Amino acid sequence: MSFSLTILGSSSALPTSKRFPTAQVVNLLEQFFLIDCGEGTQIQIRSSKIKLGKLNHIFISHLHGDHYFGIFGLISTLGLLGRTSDLYIYSFPELKQMINFQFKYYDNKLPFRIIYHYLDSKNHQVIYENEKLQIESFPLKHRIPTCGFVFREKQKLSNIKKEMVDKYQISIREIVKIKEGADYILSDGTIIKNEDITISPPKPHSYAFCSDTIYREAIIPYIKDVDLLYHEATFGKDQQNRAKKTFHSTASQAAQIALLANVKQLIIGHFSVRYKDINILLKEAKVIFENTLAAEDGKTYQIK
Amino acid sequence: MSFSLTILGSSSALPTSKRFPTAQVVNLLEQFFLIDCGEGTQIQIRSSKIKLGKLNHIFISHLHGDHYFGIFGLISTLGLLGRTSDLYIYSFPELKQMINFQFKYYDNKLPFRIIYHYLDSKNHQVIYENEKLQIESFPLKHRIPTCGFVFREKQKLSNIKKEMVDKYQISIREIVKIKEGADYILSDGTIIKNEDITISPPKPHSYAFCSDTIYREAIIPYIKDVDLLYHEATFGKDQQNRAKKTFHSTASQAAQIALLANVKQLIIGHFSVRYKDINILLKEAKVIFENTLAAEDGKTYQIK
Numbered sequence: 242m243s244f245s246l247t248i249l250g251s252s253s254a255l256p257t258s259k260r261f262p263t264a265q266v267v268n269l270l271e272q273f274f275l276i277d278c279g280e281g282t283q284i285q286i287r288s289s290k291i292k293l294g295k296l297n298h299i300f301i302s303h304l305h306g307d308h309y310f311g312i313f314g315l316i317s318t319l320g321l322l323g324r325t326s327d328l329y330i331y332s333f334p335e336l337k338q339m340i341n342f343q344f345k346y347y348d349n350k351l352p353f354r355i356i357y358h359y360l361d362s363k364n365h366q367v368i369y370e371n372e373k374l375q376i377e378s379f380p381l382k383h384r385i386p387t388c389g390f391v392f393r394e395k396q397k398l399s400n401i402k403k404e405m406v407d408k409y410q411i412s413i414r415e416i417v418k419i420k421e422g423a424d425y426i427l428s429d430g431t432i433i434k435n436e437d438i439t440i441s442p443p444k445p446h447s448y449a450f451c452s453d454t455i456y457r458e459a460i461i462p463y464i465k466d467v468d469l470l471y472h473e474a475t476f477g478k479d480q481q482n483r484a485k486k487t488f489h490s491t492a493s494q495a496a497q498i499a500l501l502a503n504v505k506q507l508i509i510g511h512f513s514v515r516y517k518d519i520n521i522l523l524k525e526a527k528v529i530f531e532n533t534l535a536a537e538d539g540k541t542y543q544i545k
Numbered sequence: 546m547s548f549s550l551t552i553l554g555s556s557s558a559l560p561t562s563k564r565f566p567t568a569q570v571v572n573l574l575e576q577f578f579l580i581d582c583g584e585g586t587q588i589q590i591r592s593s594k595i596k597l598g599k600l601n602h603i604f605i606s607h608l609h610g611d612h613y614f615g616i617f618g619l620i621s622t623l624g625l626l627g628r629t630s631d632l633y634i635y636s637f638p639e640l641k642q643m644i645n646f647q648f649k650y651y652d653n654k655l656p657f658r659i660i661y662h663y664l665d666s667k668n669h670q671v672i673y674e675n676e677k678l679q680i681e682s683f684p685l686k687h688r689i690p691t692c693g694f695v696f697r698e699k700q701k702l703s704n705i706k707k708e709m710v711d712k713y714q715i716s717i718r719e720i721v722k723i724k725e726g727a728d729y730i731l732s733d734g735t736i737i738k739n740e741d742i743t744i745s746p747p748k749p750h751s752y753a754f755c756s757d758t759i760y761r762e763a764i765i766p767y768i769k770d771v772d773l774l775y776h777e778a779t780f781g782k783d784q785q786n787r788a789k790k791t792f793h794s795t796a797s798q799a800a801q802i803a804l805l806a807n808v809k810q811l812i813i814g815h816f817s818v819r820y821k822d823i824n825i826l827l828k829e830a831k832v833i834f835e836n837t838l839a840a841e842d843g844k845t846y847q848i849k
Contacts, residue, residue, distance in 0.1 A: 254625055258592040262618075280618040281585040288562040306621045306647075310614075314566075314584040317610045321558055342646050343610075 244269050244394060244446050244544040246469065249285035251510040251536035253453075253475050253489075254307045256280065260538050262307035263452060263511060265471070266291050267392050267544075269374055275299045276390060276450050282311035283318050288539065293322065298369060300376075301332035302452060303387035309336060313343050320351045331358045331368055331378070333386060362386035365463055379463035381454035383488045389454070391463060392544075394445035405438040448544045449504070452511050455485065456494035461502045469544045470499050471536070474509035477522050492522035496529035510536035548573050548698060548750050548848040550773065553589035555814035555840035557779050557793075558611045560584065564842050566611035567756060567815060569775070570595050571696050571848075573678055579603045580694060580754050586615035587622050592843065597626065602673060604680075605636035606756060607691035613640060617647050624655045635662045635672055635682070637690060666690035669767055683767035685758035687792045693758070695767060696848075698749035709742040752848045753808070756815050759789065760798035765806045773848045774803050775840070778813035781826050796826035800833035814840035 245268045250261030262279025266289075273296040275282070286293060301309050309332070319328065330336065337357045344351060358368055360378050369376040373395055378388040398420040406416065411425060419425055425433040449464040452473035464470055472495035476484040484491050490498075492509055499507035507530050512519055519535045526533040534542070549572045554565030566583025570593075577600040579586070590597060605613050613636070623632065634640065641661045648655060662672055664682050673680040677699055682692040702724040710720065715729060723729055729737040753768040756777035768774055776799035780788040788795050794802075796813055803811035811834050816823055823839045830837040838846070 255622055256588050256591065256618075258588065261588065280615065281588055284560050284562065284565065284585055287560065306617055310618045310621075311584065313610060314560075314614045317614075318559055339647065343643065 244448075245541050246448060246471070246508075246544060247289055247291065247541045248508075248510065248536045248538055249282055249289070250277075250279045251512060251538055252279075252307075253473075253511045253513050254305070255514045256307075257514055260512065261285055262310070263302075264311065265450070266296075267448060268541075269392070269394070271295055272297070272374075274376070274392070277302055277308040277452070278311040278315055279307050280310040280314075283315045285538065286315075293319065294324070297326065298329045298376075299331070300368075300378075300390055301330065301336060302381070302389065302450070303383060303385055304333055304335055305385065305453070308453075312336070312340065316340065316344070316351065316355070319353065324353045327354045327356050329356050329358065329369075331360060333362075334359055360386075360388045362388055377463070379460060381451060381460065382457045383453045383455065387453060389449065389451040389460060389463065391447060391449045391467065393447045396445050397442035399435070399439035399442055401439050405433075409433070409438075411438075446544045451498070453489055455488040456490050456498070458498070458501060461498065464498075464502045464504065466503050468505045469508065469542065470502065470504040470506070471508045471510060472498055473511035474522050474526060475511050475513050477516065477525055480513070480515075492525040493529055496526035496533060499526075499530040499533070505532065507533040508536050508542065509533060512536075548752075549845050550752060550775070550812075550848060551593055551595065551845045552812075552814065552840045552842055553586055553593070554581075554583045555816060555842055556583075556611075557777075557815045557817050558609070559818045560611075561818055564816065565589055566614070567606075568615065569754070570600075571752060572845075573696070573698070575599055576601070576678075578680070578696070581606055581612040581756070582614075582616040582619055583611050584614040584618075587619045589842065590619075597623065598628070601630065602633045602680075603635065604672075604682075604694055605634065605640055606685070606693065606754070607687060607689055608637055608639055609689065609757070612757075616640070616644065620644065620648070620655065620659070623657065628657045631658045631660050633660050633662065633673075635664060637666075638663055664690075664692045666692055681767070683764060685755060685764065686761045687757045687759065691757060693753065693755040693764060693767065695751060695753045695771065697751045700749050701746035703739070703743035703746055705743050709737075713737070713742075715742075750848045755802070757793055759792040760794050760802070762802070762805060765802065768802075768806045768808065770807050772809045773812065773846065774806065774808040774810070775812045775814060776802055777815035778826050778830060779815050779817050781820065781829055784817070784819075796829040797833055800830035800837060803830075803834040803837070809836065811837040812840050812846060813837060816840075 247266045249264035252260035261281045263277040264282040267274040365379045377391045381387040447467040448469045449467045474492035474495040475489035523535045551570045553568035556564035565585045567581040568586040571578040669683045679697045681695045685691040751771040752773045753771045778796035778799040779793035827839045
């Protein structure tokens, strides 16, 4: 449960009674990162195990209403709950204007600061980093400026074998060096190779989010080899022309991107309401990329 | 089923997984009137039998987010569904600014016009009228300008007794006059009294909405004798001071207003999340006004 994704909304622009508009939460060791915030996101959060107090970073991919109309209610609720710590929002400058405009009419001042980081819809960027995680944005191609996001766990240090510490009486200072990759040199000059006294750390995991976008192979370098990819699949093959015209993707195209990017698992979402049975889209994708799931609101997926 | 109220949201500012923020729909003969539009209203509408195409009038009582944050998504959805007929919004001027500001960034122009009617938070007004219904606004007292609304069916004309038409060979022209209240005069000058040849029409029904407001007896003349009253009951007696400070009402106060206004039935709502068991509030109200119900999201109440 250390690195997971919870889908809060998997509908496209028109929500249904079963699917809310786009919103999802990445949970890394109980730090919560919200991606997009469609209408009703705070209501979906209330039904989940996500702790609002541990949500400090919100990433809005683009300024179509179904990806941000829930942010006003969420901010208002955070204020009513007495939040005082800074909230970081990663999006485009117009969102700041909209939030300021909205809360200008509020009779209660928000008790916390909002710190904005503006996305670059033309270039790949590292937009957030802490000791455990790096988050990147990269350009998608939609009708308005839009970014995808990649969450990459950082490579952990090696673990030193406990019996070796005892055997060679290694000091704490030396342990730090060995964990960083150094060999250990005995007092007689004998070199003990790093791999003989350490256990390799687990491989770091990664998650990429791509919504909304036309089929675009240019995004592949940014999402190459991720463990989990969420890619929009608004339409099926039957609406291929409509997908192109509206700068969206089909399920087959999402699967083709997953295949070319060599990801481990694909989740498709952002479904058009015209598909009452999502299995149609899922089947289309699985023909090209077998390890595909259809997003379900409220469900949590491990990133591994 | 000719005149009814459907509750879409009955929570106060913080929504829960069971209660959405304020929104409700008055249905008069399949014409739908939306009162307030908290976040998620369009999602609640999707789960109900309300026909979006027959929703032409939206009344927003005041500009606290839990009463209007859902209007952006609703307007966007009406546009995506291809609405072309005018939409009428009754609220305060800032809402127009907010809607314009929001849709300035939209890449698709809305395919319908929005016509705004500004509320007067100081005076009683008739704000809408058709051949079957009159809608009035009146001042509530909250932290910002706020209005309540009353929906009054119009008095229907009398029905003429069919056997009398046959007996006296009454012409269509005379029938119209009789339905409007005239007596019928025979050719020999004999007067047949109106009440002897007509059946009285059913009494017109009425519904009043009061949220959010401090306890205020000055509203009683506006809601006197209505068949159904919705009055906010954010708090219980335990939070009487808090109610006063925040310009809200307690359940007892809502019941007291219902009693003094001589209404037939009371629905309380706008519950604070602190009350896990709404029966506490319901019991408080029933002590003062027995015919009280606690609002439930998704439930429809006949106005009779």
